Amino acid sequence: MWTESIVTSPNYRPLSIPHDVTLWGFISSEIKRVINHFGDAPWMVNGVSGGIRRFSEIQELVEKAASNLRNRGLKKGDVVCFHSENHVDYVILVLSVIACGAVPFLLPLCSTDALEDQCHLESFQIIFCSASNYEDVCARIKSCPSVKYVISMDPHPSRKIQTSNDLFQGSPDGVVKVTGVESDLAVIFLSSGTTGKPKTIEHTHYSMIAGFCNTAREVKEWEGTEDWRMVIPFHLGHVSGLCHAFMAIRLAHQLIFLPKYDPSHLLAAIQRYKVPHIEVTEKHVLIRVVIDACTAAMSQILVLAVEDGRILVPDEPGELCFKSPSQMKAYRHDEDETWRTIDEQGFIHTGDYGYIDKDGYVFLLARVTDLIKISDSGQISLIPPTKVEDVLLSHVDVMDVAVFGVPSSGDQGLESGDSLVVSVVKKKESDLTKDQLISFLRVPDDGVSKSALGHATSNPSSTSNVVVGEAEGEISSGQPGRQRLDHLIPNILKRERIKLCIISNGVAGKVAEACASIDRQPVVVTFEEEDGFKSLRTLLTEASDIPFPEVDKNSDEDVAMIYFSSGTTGEPKPSTRCLYLLLVVSWDSEEKNESSWIMAASLNFSHIASLLFLFFSLKRGQKYIMFSRYHHDILFPAVEKYKATHLVIFPSTVIHICKKADSKKYDLHSLRTLIVSGAPLSYNMEKVLRARLPNVSDFCQCYGSTEGTWLTFRGNGCYKPGSIGIPYPLVVAKETRETLHEDGYLYTGDYGYMDQDGFCFVRDRIKDLIIREEQGLEIIVAPSEIEGVLYLHPDVMSAAVYGVPAVGINGFVPRASVIKRDESNVQEQELIDFVAGCVSPECVLLGGLEFLSAIPMTPAGKVYRKQLQEAFIAKIKAKLESRES
Numbered sequence: 001m002w003t004e005s006i007v008t009s010p011n012y013r014p015l016s017i018p019h020d021v022t023l024w025g026f027i028s029s030e031i032k033r034v035i036n037h038f039g040d041a042p043w044m045v046n047g048v049s050g051g052i053r054r055f056s057e058i059q060e061l062v063e064k065a066a067s068n069l070r071n072r073g074l075k076k077g078d079v080v081c082f083h084s085e086n087h088v089d090y091v092i093l094v095l096s097v098i099a100c101g102a103v104p105f106l107l108p109l110c111s112t113d114a115l116e117d118q119c120h121l122e123s124f125q126i127i128f129c130s131a132s133n134y135e136d137v138c139a140r141i142k143s144c145p146s147v148k149y150v151i152s153m154d155p156h157p158s159r160k161i162q163t164s165n166d167l168f169q170g171s172p173d174g175v176v177k178v179t180g181v182e183s184d185l186a187v188i189f190l191s192s193g194t195t196g197k198p199k200t201i202e203h204t205h206y207s208m209i210a211g212f213c214n215t216a217r218e219v220k221e222w223e224g225t226e227d228w229r230m231v232i233p234f235h236l237g238h239v240s241g242l243c244h245a246f247m248a249i250r251l252a253h254q255l256i257f258l259p260k261y262d263p264s265h266l267l268a269a270i271q272r273y274k275v276p277h278i279e280v281t282e283k284h285v286l287i288r289v290v291i292d293a294c295t296a297a298m299s300q301i302l303v304l305a306v307e308d309g310r311i312l313v314p315d316e317p318g319e320l321c322f323k324s325p326s327q328m329k330a331y332r333h334d335e336d337e338t339w340r341t342i343d344e345q346g347f348i349h350t351g352d353y354g355y356i357d358k359d360g361y362v363f364l365l366a367r368v369t370d371l372i373k374i375s376d377s378g379q380i381s382l383i384p385p386t387k388v389e390d391v392l393l394s395h396v397d398v399m400d401v402a403v404f405g406v407p408s409s410g411d412q413g414l415e416s417g418d419s420l421v422v423s424v425v426k427k428k429e430s431d432l433t434k435d436q437l438i439s440f441l442r443v444p445d446d447g448v449s450k451s452a453l454g455h456a457t458s459n460p461s462s463t464s465n466v467v468v469g470e471a472e473g474e475i476s477s478g479q480p481g482r483q484r485l486d487h488l489i490p491n492i493l494k495r496e497r498i499k500l501c502i503i504s505n506g507v508a509g510k511v512a513e514a515c516a517s518i519d520r521q522p523v524v525v526t527f528e529e530e531d532g533f534k535s536l537r538t539l540l541t542e543a544s545d546i547p548f549p550e551v552d553k554n555s556d557e558d559v560a561m562i563y564f565s566s567g568t569t570g571e572p573k574p575s576t577r578c579l580y581l582l583l584v585v586s587w588d589s590e591e592k593n594e595s596s597w598i599m600a601a602s603l604n605f606s607h608i609a610s611l612l613f614l615f616f617s618l619k620r621g622q623k624y625i626m627f628s629r630y631h632h633d634i635l636f637p638a639v640e641k642y643k644a645t646h647l648v649i650f651p652s653t654v655i656h657i658c659k660k661a662d663s664k665k666y667d668l669h670s671l672r673t674l675i676v677s678g679a680p681l682s683y684n685m686e687k688v689l690r691a692r693l694p695n696v697s698d699f700c701q702c703y704g705s706t707e708g709t710w711l712t713f714r715g716n717g718c719y720k721p722g723s724i725g726i727p728y729p730l731v732v733a734k735e736t737r738e739t740l741h742e743d744g745y746l747y748t749g750d751y752g753y754m755d756q757d758g759f760c761f762v763r764d765r766i767k768d769l770i771i772r773e774e775q776g777l778e779i780i781v782a783p784s785e786i787e788g789v790l791y792l793h794p795d796v797m798s799a800a801v802y803g804v805p806a807v808g809i810n811g812f813v814p815r816a817s818v819i820k821r822d823e824s825n826v827q828e829q830e831l832i833d834f835v836a837g838c839v840s841p842e843c844v845l846l847g848g849l850e851f852l853s854a855i856p857m858t859p860a861g862k863v864y865r866k867q868l869q870e871a872f873i874a875k876i877k878a879k880l881e882s883r884e885s
Contacts, residue, residue: 038621047269047638068543076101084504101551115489122496130504143517153527161530165537170544185559201575211326230646232601241603241610248617254598256625265634271666275639278647279675351749354762361723362760369767372405372803375417375810383781385801390788391835396795397826400819405803405812417772418812421804425819436827441835682788772811815847
């Protein structure tokens with residue numbers, strides 16, 4: 001409903017959220033309830049190896065590990081780093097750290113470069129890693145004296161090291177008494193850094209619990225469903241992965257995960273476990289807000305105009321701002337950034353561009369920073385790059401595409417708007433040309449089509465800046481975040497004064513190196529045996545006769561966990577979570593048990609959502625399928641093997657399923673629910689996804705962040721195509737241009753709108769918007785809208801849209817980069833014409849289109865539009881310089 005300028009969920013109502021219990025205390029009570037009905041049912045399932053943890057094991061293993069960790073000197077307030085692949089014990093170890101009163105710092109594998117810096121900053125006591133990164137972790141933390149133990153979550157193939165199994169030995173020494181937990185820090189996340197330097201994000205126990213309570217209420221319609229299983233393709237340390245783990249507990253569901261993301265493994269898991277539900281990576285997860293939006297917002301929302309910050313009405317796109325008790329406490333060690341992100345009213349400014357429709361459903365269009373500013377006859381339009389990319393990806397010869405905006409002239413810069421640049425990867429042996437793609441995107445001369453908001457501009461006259469071919473040297477298709485771990489790990493160890501690190505064996509070397517560079521050495525525990533490290537098994541063995549102590553916590557203030565953002569905007573940022581937040585996101589006494597659900601997710605547990613979903617599954621007695629190292633090929637096999645009912649996936653997985661995966665090869669009849677996370681999913685792509693997975697009857701997009709947890713979800717079981725939902729109860733939403741609002745809003749950086757029904761629509765990130773001026777009017781294009789059209793073309797396998805400068809344009813115009821299908825003969829102009837025939841004039845690919853063999857992606861499966869844009873601008877500058885010389 002609309003209340004003045006603030007939108008609340010139609011089913012908004014106050015929640016009874018406990019203020020005097022830690023996250024572990026809350027989860028523990030849920031476990032006891034689930035065990036009574038589903039004790040031996042699987043909770044977490046490794047979709048590749050088949051490893052299982054059952055609901056009946058959680059309580060004992062957490063208490064044993066906590067006892068052994070305390071014997072190693074871990075105490076309240078200490079920070080423990082998790083830097084590993086997904087593992088069946090990942091969430092158990094996170095909970096054991098929380099049970100000790102310490103704070104888990106969830107550092108994604110893509111942020112290895114931050115390990116050393118964070119180690120020095122946080123004074124990690126223990127680092128948990130995988131066997132595969134054990135040496136790397138140890139090498140990176142050599143200068144971090146605080147690290148006492150590096151523990152691998154799995155055995156090392158050639159060395160005897162401390163593993164997580166070591167922590168499960170012996171008997172627990174009793175439960176720590178907890179009081180005053182509401183404001184204590186619960187968890188620290190690291191943001192993805194898509195808009196700059198990744199930020200560490202704090203969440204209290206209260207905020208995590210609040211998000212859990214909101215989420216559990218929204219999945220009410222899942223109760224009573226038989227054989228519920230979900231596959232998640234993301235990391236359990238991501239906010240989404242953690243949330244899925246928590247929800248699996250609450251709903252007694254199975255959660256199927258991949259150790260690391262691999263498309264083939266994902267498909268195999270779906271087939272193997274007959275997964276009826278999958279969450280893909282288009283789900284919009286803000287680490288700042290624990291549990292995000294599927295379709296209807298679970299929060300209060302404001303939508304503010306990008307250009308002047310005015311409050312917008314339904315169906316008008318702008319930056320989405322949310323308010324919820326489940327949002328982050330602060331950016332860790334960064335008061336200025338906290339102030340810029342959370343306004344005085346408590347709203348988080350997301351940096352996402354979208355809108356809310358009249359029914360209260362949220363639609364995510366783009367990141368505000370990705371918008372392409374297009375100038376046309378003095379008017380500026382903001383174009384989401386995805387709008388062009390979707391069109392190009394619908395071309396049969398386009399495998400991948402990226403569209404971005406660049407300044408239209410060196411002299412005028414951004415004031416003159418952007419030129420739209422398109423980079424395309426076409427099919428091998430395809431004869432697709434630039435002219436064909438330009439024609440494919442061009443609007444017919446005999447008519448001008450309307451934009452999504454009803455206004456029209458003149459027909460484009462320029463069809464330049466199309467690049468087709470292999471990726472060039474300046475384009476990187478890898479995951480640059482992984483290279484950041486060299487400095488991130490030691491920095492985190494120093495800054496957070498880490499006492500305990502629980503790591504995968506694979507990063508043990510880097511953690512050890514980082515520990516060596518600091519004065520205070522943390523305890524580093526690996527999940528498996530690793531020479532020079534204490535394993536989790538050893539840790540548990542040593543704790544056999546140690547009583548389980550009680551810890552005094554303030555749920556509203558004390559930090560329960562520390563998460564890292566993904567770093568898509570820069571360095572990953574740590575975010576703390578209080579206990580109360582973790583309780584909120586999982587608390588709901590009205591929910592029934594859904595032990596038959598099996599959830600599979602590709603999220604790493606260092607993502608807050610992954611852990612919360614795991615807690616959710618734990619509470620419900622559900623199986624949770626995780627992937628220690630996820631890749632696309634393992635998804636469907638895992639779903640088939642474990643018969644997953646629910647699947648959580650990312651943008652890259654969406655593209656893989658729609659363009660490459662052979663879904664008919666696997667038995668996916670068990671899959672019933674699909675949750676898309678990480679980036680806005682266009683209506684066109686949603687239709688393709690539904691066609692590829694016809695057995696999925698329940699589809700939704702989610703929206704949130706590490707800083708704010710879950711922000712929107714579907715309302716009353718309803719779903720509006722293209723929407724990310726309506727605000728969650730207790731979350732306030734508004735749209736604004738600023739990062740920090742005087743009323744306490746968290747500025748998201750997302751561009752979108754809310755309709756009169758309270759549904760939110762995110763068009764894109766504000767930073768990705770393509771903006772130009774035409775006839776005195778500002779034209780804003782969301783790249784995601786164009787990308788959605790490109791994906792409709794049968795020859796388009798992947799696409800990215802971004803803004804680039806163009807001669808005679810005051811601002812930026814859209815350009816696309818496309819990967820076309822192998823052996824496709826589609827040409828550039830054909831795809832450009834295709835887009836033009838599907839979009840309004842301002843979204844035509846005036847910046848051109850190029851074919852690439854690969855498009856740079858973030859570890860979360862999002863397109864690095866900025867990299868494509870910078871590469872194009874550098875190429876143009878080089879050409880100009882060569883002409884002058």
